[in-house]
Amino acid sequence: MSEQKTAQQILTLVGGPENIASAAHCATRLRLVLNDTDKAQTAAIEALDLVKGVFTNSGQYQIIIGSGIVNRVFAEFIKAANIKEASTADVASAGANKNPLQALARTLSNIFVPIIPAIVASGLCMGLLGFLKSNQMIATDNLWYIILDMVSSSAFIILPILIGFVGAKIFGGNPILGATLGGILTHPDLVNAWTIGHGFPSTHFLGFDIGLVGYQGTVFPMLIAVWFMCKVEKIVHRIVPNTLDIILSPFIILAVTGFFSVVAIGPLGRLLGDGISTALLFLYQHAGPLAGLIFGGTYSLIVITGVHHSFHAIELGLLGDPKIAVNFLLPIWSMANVAQGGACFAVIFKKRDKKVTALALPSAISAILGITEPAIFGVNLRYVRPFLGGLIGGAIGGAYVVWMKVGMTAVGLTGIPGLAIVRTESMLHYIIGFAVAFVIGFLASFVLTPKNTKALA
Numbered sequence: 001m002s003e004q005k006t007a008q009q010i011l012t013l014v015g016g017p018e019n020i021a022s023a024a025h026c027a028t029r030l031r032l033v034l035n036d037t038d039k040a041q042t043a044a045i046e047a048l049d050l051v052k053g054v055f056t057n058s059g060q061y062q063i064i065i066g067s068g069i070v071n072r073v074f075a076e077f078i079k080a081a082n083i084k085e086a087s088t089a090d091v092a093s094a095g096a097n098k099n100p101l102q103a104l105a106r107t108l109s110n111i112f113v114p115i116i117p118a119i120v121a122s123g124l125c126m127g128l129l130g131f132l133k134s135n136q137m138i139a140t141d142n143l144w145y146i147i148l149d150m151v152s153s154s155a156f157i158i159l160p161i162l163i164g165f166v167g168a169k170i171f172g173g174n175p176i177l178g179a180t181l182g183g184i185l186t187h188p189d190l191v192n193a194w195t196i197g198h199g200f201p202s203t204h205f206l207g208f209d210i211g212l213v214g215y216q217g218t219v220f221p222m223l224i225a226v227w228f229m230c231k232v233e234k235i236v237h238r239i240v241p242n243t244l245d246i247i248l249s250p251f252i253i254l255a256v257t258g259f260f261s262v263v264a265i266g267p268l269g270r271l272l273g274d275g276i277s278t279a280l281l282f283l284y285q286h287a288g289p290l291a292g293l294i295f296g297g298t299y300s301l302i303v304i305t306g307v308h309h310s311f312h313a314i315e316l317g318l319l320g321d322p323k324i325a326v327n328f329l330l331p332i333w334s335m336a337n338v339a340q341g342g343a344c345f346a347v348i349f350k351k352r353d354k355k356v357t358a359l360a361l362p363s364a365i366s367a368i369l370g371i372t373e374p375a376i377f378g379v380n381l382r383y384v385r386p387f388l389g390g391l392i393g394g395a396i397g398g399a400y401v402v403w404m405k406v407g408m409t410a411v412g413l414t415g416i417p418g419l420a421i422v423r424t425e426s427m428l429h430y431i432i433g434f435a436v437a438f439v440i441g442f443l444a445s446f447v448l449t450p451k452n453t454k455a456l457a
Contacts, residue, residue, distance in 0.1 A: 003069065006050045007076035010063060015039035017081040025074040026113060026309070028373050030063040037061055052363060052374030057305070064373045066366060108310035110170050111223070115162050116312065116412040118155040119319075123410020123421040125152035130409070130424050156320055157192075160185045160215050160222035167223060173230030177253055181229050182222055184258045185266060190214035217320030219313050220276075221261070221269030228265060229257040273317045277324055280314070284328055289399035292332055296398015296437075297391050299336035303372060304381075308333075315411045326407035326423065331430060332398040334370070334414035338434050339393025339441030341367030341415070343386040344375040346445035368438070370415035386445040393441025397433050404429035 011017065014034060021033040034040060040061060042054050050073065052064040065073050125148050132138040138145050155162070161182030168178025191213050215221045236249050283291045302308045315327045344364035348357050356379075363374035380387035406426040413421050415434075422430045 003050070003072040004076045004080075006048055007073050008080050009048055010045060010051075010073075011077060011080050013041045013045045014061065017083065020081060020083060023074075023078060023081070023083060025070050026109075028064055028067050028070055028371050030065060030070065030074055030077065032061045032063070033059060034061050046378075052359075052366070053378035055377050064377060066374065067371050105305075105310040107170060108223075108313045109308075111163065111167050112312035112316070112411075113309050114166050115155075115159075118162060119312075119316065119410050120412050120421070122152050122155035123408070123413075125149075126409040127421050127423070134424050156217040158182070158186060159217055159219070159316065159320065160225075163219065163222040164226045164229075167226035168230060171227055171230035173226070173233045174250075174253075177233065177250060178226045178229060180254060181225055181257055181261065184254070185215040185222060185225065185261060187214065190262075192216055215266055215270065217316075218270060218273055219317045219320060220273035221266045223313070224269045224272075225257065225261040225265045228260065229253060232257050274321065276314060277317050277321045280318065280329070281324060284402065289403040292398035292400070292402030293395045294398075295329070295332045296336050296339075297395030299333050299398075300340055300372065300376060300387070300391055300394060303336075303376060312411050319410070327409065327411060328402070328405070328407050330408045330411060330414065330418070331401040331406040331422070331426075331433065334418045334430075335397030335401055335433055335437040336390075336394030337367055337370055337372045337414045339397055339437040340372045340375045340380060340387070340390035341365070342393055342438035342441030343390035343445035344379045346389065346442045347379055347383060347386050347449065350446055350449050350451055368415050370413060370417050380445075383449060385448040385450075389443075389445030389448050390441045392444040393437045393439075396440045397437025400436050401429065401433040404433070406430050406433060 010030070014020065014032060015036065019035050019039050021035050023033075024031045037056065045051055045063060046054050050065055050069065052066060054061070054063050056062065129138075129145070129148055129152055132145075133140075161179050164178035164180070164182030165175045166178075168175045189212070233249070233253050236252050237245065240249050240252070299308070311329065311333070315329050318324050318327050318329065341364045344360050344367060348360045348364070351357075351360075360375075360379045363378050366372070367375040376387065376390075380390055404426070406429050407423045408418065408421045408426075409423060410421040419427070419430065
């Protein structure tokens with residue numbers, strides 16, 4: 001079935017354009033807010049070839065399509081419905097009320113998901129260069145090495161600019177001003193924190209020493225700064241006369257927010273980010289496999305809430321910290337995803353039903369490739385016990401990769417694609433952890449799930 005036909009059928013089955021309050025999409029799902037959810041024919045939507053599952057969360061009617069293809073289906077959907085794309089933040093706000101923690105997690109998710117392609121590209125280059133260097137297959141003065149080295153670090157160097165652009169859109173500000181604010185925090189006149197040695201230049205203000213250090217690769221300083229900028233922007237637009245708005249407003253906004261970002265917000269944001277990274281590193285080094293057991297065993301529960309993408313902020317903080325510079329959380333998430341794939345495979349062998357196999361097989365393969373929503377929502381949660389089996393596999397696999405200090409060089413890729421960003425010295429243990437998580441997830445699901453278990457829906 002084509003993306004166009006699928007989009008048209010989904011539109012009809014959710015009750016037509018008049019039943020759609022807003023529409024957006026994330027990496028794998030259509031996220032709709034419907035005026036009347038009861039009008040949606042869920043069973044018929046789930047029966048469509050390109051649909052992997054349907055569920056409702058935080059007031060959103062979410063249709064699982066899959067990575068990549070969801071973009072094309074969504075493009076056809078809004079064309080057929082004759083509506084404009086809303087941001088995922090708009091869709092979230094149009095849904096049910098969330099507590100502050102959920103709102104924060106959703107906001108972080110909306111900011112960092114669009115940035116993932118750039119980080120993945122840099123991480124892949126970093127992994128490739130590491131492999132070539134460790135095997136002495138390329139000289140450091142080679143033009144290709146120089147170019148790939150720039151590609152591998154560029155996304156992290158300009159990370160505040162990327163966050164500023166996307167964050168301003170999410171917080172209701174001007175994205176160009178947000179990007180410019182990111183440029184201020186990574187300006188060449190501020191010493192690059194990645195390359196700084198002992199000591200750094202500073203200036204005095206009101207009796208305080210203000211360090212002139214840049215924020216390349218940092219996350220929380222820019223997040224707070226762009227949020228503050230959007231607040232200032234709204235106030236300035238209310239005060240400045242319309243005739244002078246285009247001239248005075250950008251100047252006032254950047255002068256005020258740039259000053260406060262360098263003097264106060266940046267240092268406080270760096271302190272917050274360093275504190276989170278240091279706490280996680282302490283757990284990683286001292287709790288070891290126990291931390292992996294807990295994180296790996298609970299990650300799929302977090303996926304159900306849909307806010308797991310908010311972890312990218314923390315992962316990028318780890319990568320951007322020169323003292324850490326490795327993502328040790330993503331291997332744990334990867335084991336949890338693979339284990340859900342193994343649990344989904346177990347359902348195939350346990351049920352031995354053609355209809356179940358038709359849904360479970362592509363869902364299991366998708367989980368092994370890093371996209372777990374089809375397996376979790378389409379199969380494992382519907383039978384409940386396979387999902388529990390996946391949690392067990394994720395816990396054991398997570399404990400193993402922490403025990404063996406497996407690290408990755410980017411965010412966003414898990415399962416088999418995650419091999420591309422695993423550090424060279426961690427490759428063997430990542431593969432072993434992959435096998436452990438898959439096999440235990442499979443066996444636990446197979447043992448826990450009775451043959452005659454019926455799906456909940």
